[in-house]
Amino acid sequence: MERTEIAERIRTIISLVVKHDNFEMTDELTANDVAGWDSLSHVGIIVGIEAAFNIKFKLKDLNGMNTMGNIIELIRSKIE
Amino acid sequence: MVFISISFVIFFLVFFFFYWFVFGRNLRSQNLFVLAGSYLFYAWWDWRFLSLLIGSSLLSFLLGIHIEKATNERRRRILLYLGLLQVLGALLIFKYLDFFIVSFVDAFSIFDITTDIRTINLILPVGISFYTFRIISYLLDINSGKIKPTADWVVFFSYVSFFPSLISGPIDRAQALIPQLEKKRTFDYDQATDGMRQILWGLFKKIVVADNCVNVVDEIFDNYLNVPASSLLLGAFIYTIQVYADFSGYSDMAIGFSRLIGFNITRNFNFPFFSQNIAEYWRSWHISLTTWMTEYIFTPLSFSFRSYGRTGLILAILLNFILVGIWHGANWTFVLFGLLHGCYFIPLILRGTINTSKMTAKSKLLPSLVELRNISVTFALVVLTNIIFRAESIFQAFSYFSRMFSPSLFAGTYTYPRLLLIIALFLSVEWLGRGQQYAIAGLALSWPRTARWAFYTVVIMLIFVIGGKQHQFIYFQF
Amino acid sequence: MKQFLKRILHFTFLLLLIFMVGMILPATPRVSESILFVKNDKDSLLANVDSPRIIFLGASNLLLGLNSQIIHDSLRLNPINASLFWGIGLIYMMDNAINYIKSGDIVVVSSDYSEFYGELAYGREELLWTVLDVSPSSIMKLRSEQWLNIFRFLPSYSFSKFALTEWLFKYENAIYSRNSCNRYGDMYTHWGLAKPKLVPLKKIAGDFNSSIIDELVKFQTRLREKDSFLYITFPAYDSASFQTFKTKILEVENELKKKHFALLGTPYRYNVPDSLAFDGAGHLTKEGCDYRTRLLIEDLKVQMREKHWVY
Numbered sequence: 001m002e003r004t005e006i007a008e009r010i011r012t013i014i015s016l017v018v019k020h021d022n023f024e025m026t027d028e029l030t031a032n033d034v035a036g037w038d039s040l041s042h043v044g045i046i047v048g049i050e051a052a053f054n055i056k057f058k059l060k061d062l063n064g065m066n067t068m069g070n071i072i073e074l075i076r077s078k079i080e
Numbered sequence: 081m082v083f084i085s086i087s088f089v090i091f092f093l094v095f096f097f098f099y100w101f102v103f104g105r106n107l108r109s110q111n112l113f114v115l116a117g118s119y120l121f122y123a124w125w126d127w128r129f130l131s132l133l134i135g136s137s138l139l140s141f142l143l144g145i146h147i148e149k150a151t152n153e154r155r156r157r158i159l160l161y162l163g164l165l166q167v168l169g170a171l172l173i174f175k176y177l178d179f180f181i182v183s184f185v186d187a188f189s190i191f192d193i194t195t196d197i198r199t200i201n202l203i204l205p206v207g208i209s210f211y212t213f214r215i216i217s218y219l220l221d222i223n224s225g226k227i228k229p230t231a232d233w234v235v236f237f238s239y240v241s242f243f244p245s246l247i248s249g250p251i252d253r254a255q256a257l258i259p260q261l262e263k264k265r266t267f268d269y270d271q272a273t274d275g276m277r278q279i280l281w282g283l284f285k286k287i288v289v290a291d292n293c294v295n296v297v298d299e300i301f302d303n304y305l306n307v308p309a310s311s312l313l314l315g316a317f318i319y320t321i322q323v324y325a326d327f328s329g330y331s332d333m334a335i336g337f338s339r340l341i342g343f344n345i346t347r348n349f350n351f352p353f354f355s356q357n358i359a360e361y362w363r364s365w366h367i368s369l370t371t372w373m374t375e376y377i378f379t380p381l382s383f384s385f386r387s388y389g390r391t392g393l394i395l396a397i398l399l400n401f402i403l404v405g406i407w408h409g410a411n412w413t414f415v416l417f418g419l420l421h422g423c424y425f426i427p428l429i430l431r432g433t434i435n436t437s438k439m440t441a442k443s444k445l446l447p448s449l450v451e452l453r454n455i456s457v458t459f460a461l462v463v464l465t466n467i468i469f470r471a472e473s474i475f476q477a478f479s480y481f482s483r484m485f486s487p488s489l490f491a492g493t494y495t496y497p498r499l500l501l502i503i504a505l506f507l508s509v510e511w512l513g514r515g516q517q518y519a520i521a522g523l524a525l526s527w528p529r530t531a532r533w534a535f536y537t538v539v540i541m542l543i544f545v546i547g548g549k550q551h552q553f554i555y556f557q558f
Numbered sequence: 559m560k561q562f563l564k565r566i567l568h569f570t571f572l573l574l575l576i577f578m579v580g581m582i583l584p585a586t587p588r589v590s591e592s593i594l595f596v597k598n599d600k601d602s603l604l605a606n607v608d609s610p611r612i613i614f615l616g617a618s619n620l621l622l623g624l625n626s627q628i629i630h631d632s633l634r635l636n637p638i639n640a641s642l643f644w645g646i647g648l649i650y651m652m653d654n655a656i657n658y659i660k661s662g663d664i665v666v667v668s669s670d671y672s673e674f675y676g677e678l679a680y681g682r683e684e685l686l687w688t689v690l691d692v693s694p695s696s697i698m699k700l701r702s703e704q705w706l707n708i709f710r711f712l713p714s715y716s717f718s719k720f721a722l723t724e725w726l727f728k729y730e731n732a733i734y735s736r737n738s739c740n741r742y743g744d745m746y747t748h749w750g751l752a753k754p755k756l757v758p759l760k761k762i763a764g765d766f767n768s769s770i771i772d773e774l775v776k777f778q779t780r781l782r783e784k785d786s787f788l789y790i791t792f793p794a795y796d797s798a799s800f801q802t803f804k805t806k807i808l809e810v811e812n813e814l815k816k817k818h819f820a821l822l823g824t825p826y827r828y829n830v831p832d833s834l835a836f837d838g839a840g841h842l843t844k845e846g847c848d849y850r851t852r853l854l855i856e857d858l859k860v861q862m863r864e865k866h867w868v869y
Binding site for chain 2: 714
């Protein structure tokens with residue numbers, strides 16, 4: 001799957017959870033840059049991603065999910 | 081040494097002088113001096129437990145290095161668990177052993193089984209709740225690859241026992257403090273003056289606000305069986321102000337002293353009483369603890385429970401806050417305190433409302449009616465739960481509540497006008513300064529020097545003249 | 559760094575300047591009306607009242623716990639209630655009174671129990687205000703232990719003079735003011751008032767301080783050199799205060815007995831019913847003052863008979 005497609009899907013998921021789409025999907029994007037993406041909504045986003053890409057994250061994967069770029073890479077490694 | 085004591089003032093003056101003028105030549109001597117100063121500071125409090133502090137630091141330092149070097153997963157995990165066990169074990173034994181024993185005995189006595197187990201009455205090592213969490217975060221971060229262990233034992237030992245925040249926090253993460261220890265600090269005028277200004281404000285909060293509240297709060301709580309309900313409510317309100325002024329004042333001083341020696345340590349409070357919901361409150365209260373808990377407890381828990389949807393999330397929040405409660409002390413009141421705060425999140429989770437981090441009444445003088453309502457509700461929840469926090473037992477807490485929700489709630493009572501005036505002035509200054517690191521931080525930018533110095537002079541005079549009698553910081557017993 | 563140190567120095571200098579100005583400013587109107595100023599009135603009583611005299615020394619348990627008129631009428635002695643406010647400290651009161659003692663004086667000391675613990679007997683803020691505002695001549699006579707206790711209140715003393723409230727408002731405290739004492743030195747303005755809420759004693763800080771007992775022994779010796787006699791008696795505590803501190807109270811009694819002081823009564827005897835207590839530990843209503851005074855007179859008579867004093 002192409003990076004851009006992954007990014008688009010993630011964007012939709014995040015928007016659904018935080019209830020807005022006032023953010024740019026750059027590789028450097030972090031949770032702090034998106035209003036409403038806090039520890040409470042974080043799990044919702046993860047669950048959404050797992051469902052959308054039919055993957056399962058492990059606990060240690062969480063540590064690598066600090067920027068959007070890392071998330072996308074992580075998802076790619078799991079899909080392949 | 082408490083920050084507010086002649087011995088600490090002398091200690092810090094001497095330390096400051098030697099730190100910048102004698103040992104400031106190179107990084108190594110600077111750090112060794114910080115470590116020496118920190119151990120002297122700790123030994124002054126209680127030299128008996130200095131060996132525990134040093135021992136935990138040494139073991140954790142070595143384990144940190146070996147965890148990173150570990151080639152297989154199993155070995156890595158064993159080393160990690162060893163590290164966590166030694167440091168958590170000490171905390172559990174010193175802080176909670178008697179609590180477990182007493183609860184165990186009480187539980188059996190409900191079934192009329194008497195047990196001949198006595199409490200051990202161990203003394204709580206000062207600062208153990210704080211430095212234990214520093215060490216745990218260090219080991220966990222190494223394990224997850226977030227940071228690399230430091231090869232410099234002086235740096236690590238200083239990180240664990242950093243004296244401005246050793247006794248009552250803030251709880252700095254390794255990623256924040258260790259890099260600062262690895263670079264030579266150079267004196268910065270703005271940083272130092274800002275530090276002094278923050279110390280002054282912390283002193284004001286502690287001596288003028290908190291210490292004046294203590295006597296009134298003690299009077300009401302000690303006498304709660306004989307005062308009208310309106311007094312009980314007033315007492316709960318004043319106690320809430322007291323804890324905030326006391327703890328945030330102490331944090332301000334810790335941050336200020338750190339800045340005077342060139343360190344920027346983490347913020348601990350962000351005007352929590354102006355929060356519009358409980359999530360925002362906990363993002364603003366004892367920030368270093370709640371971010372720690374979020375990262376190492378809540379996030380893994382909520383992740384593990386994620387297949388249970390909202391229920392899983394609620395369960396994670398409840399467990400997280402029960403632990404926050406227990407961290408404060410070995411008493412069922414703290415457990416209940418934590419549980420209740422966890423419950424406050426349930427409506428937020430069920431509604432799925434996501435809090436925008438918009439500042440209350442941003443760039444406006446007064447909040448809107450909606451904001452005011454939200455602030456009041458949140459504050460009321462906090463005030464009510466604080467009754468449990470202060471009570472000596474759950475029974476006493478419930479007794480207090482039942483007496484408070486009675487007709488005499490509307491009875492007239494002594495209103496302590498002088499104290500309420502102090503509180504009103506204090507909250508006004510906090511409100512006006514709410515966008516900043518601490519309420520009077522902005523003085524540097526807006527006022528001319530004469531005005532600033534006049535302000536500082538007045539604050540200092542107020543501290544001496546209307547300051548209350550000195551009392552121990554509440555958070556020292558943690 | 560240089561600029562930082564320079565600024566700190568300048569600011570400290572500014573503060574010191576303000577501090578010095580505050581020290582030099584006269585006593586504020588509020589302080590001038592306070593109970594601390596009765597010390598001067600009592601000193602003139604000590605200087606001028608004729609023999610035979612009976613002098614009472616102690617803190618507020620004598621200020622608000624004695625009716626000297628009854629003493630005058632019963633024992634036909636001239637009573638002087640030379641007691642002062644609590645924070646001034648027993649040591650200061652003894653050091654001050656000894657200068658006025660005449661041959662044949664009877665001195666009755668009733669110190670609050672808390673003064674036997676910690677450093678309280680060496681005075682607190684009230685002592686500082688007394689030596690700076692009320693009786694500056696006594697500054698030179700202060701001991702080092704007293705200075706150690708009170709020097710940290712110097713900034714608040716000095717800075718309090720800049721508070722407008724000290725100059726603009728006259729605090730008409732009905733009970734505790736300069737004009738509260740009658741011609742014998744008893745506080746009497748509260749005798750006609752309704753009983754306020756009784757606040758029992760909450761805390762006695764510090765460990766037992768045996769040096770206070772030693773000071774009493776020294777005081778007794780000096781009195782004997784002037785041909786005077788020392789009695790020691792006990793404050794009239796309400797039941798709650800008494801119960802809370804019973805162990806400490808009995809410890810004080812025990813230590814006093816060990817030194818063979820002439821004791822008037824026992825702590826239990828002076829443990830009064832709460833109906834006689836006024837607003838705090840040792841403070842009594844008019845009925846309480848009369849009651850306690852009569853107990854004292856009984857105890858005095860017993861002692862005096864034993865020593866064949868003519869009364």
